[in-house]
Amino acid sequence: MEFSQLYDHAKKKRNPREVSPFISAGSVAAAILTNNGNVYTGVSIDTACTLGTCAERNAVANMITNGENQIVKLVCVFDDGSIVSPCGACREYLMQLHPENHRMQILQDLPAGQTTTLKELLPEWWGVRRFAESTNTNQSSGAPVTPAYHNRSKKHE
Numbered sequence: 001m002e003f004s005q006l007y008d009h010a011k012k013k014r015n016p017r018e019v020s021p022f023i024s025a026g027s028v029a030a031a032i033l034t035n036n037g038n039v040y041t042g043v044s045i046d047t048a049c050t051l052g053t054c055a056e057r058n059a060v061a062n063m064i065t066n067g068e069n070q071i072v073k074l075v076c077v078f079d080d081g082s083i084v085s086p087c088g089a090c091r092e093y094l095m096q097l098h099p100e101n102h103r104m105q106i107l108q109d110l111p112a113g114q115t116t117t118l119k120e121l122l123p124e125w126w127g128v129r130r131f132a133e134s135t136n137t138n139q140s141s142g143a144p145v146t147p148a149y150h151n152r153s154k155k156h157e
Helices: 003-013 055-065 088-097 128-133
Strands: 023-034 039-047 071-078 105-109 114-117
Touching (some): 003 105, 023 055, 055 071, 071 088
């Protein structure tokens, strides 16, 4: 799938709106393409209590709900249609999902066709060794998985 098509998926989901006096949604939309060729989308949810969620993480939740965790392309679209890059928290979240996600292409400029990889955004990621050391295997994807509770008391490497 071309980035222009993925951009269109995200752009169609943009719908900035007030959900309640405390919550707004849809100012950013994201579309992700998985290694299986599926597209998942999500929108940002902003709250007065700062417990909102970025569009990328909502798209990932949709993807995980459908049994996938490897991403090959990502597009984030702001409410004016411009391309935005994932925030630091989303970069970390995306990296932790699958050992190959560091290769995902992230759109930076649609007309110029400019992309970057997640690895370029997180060049010295702390979790590389943990993925390499993992001995558990996810049955659906074959990806190494470290349970969230595993090594909880250990310092990040």
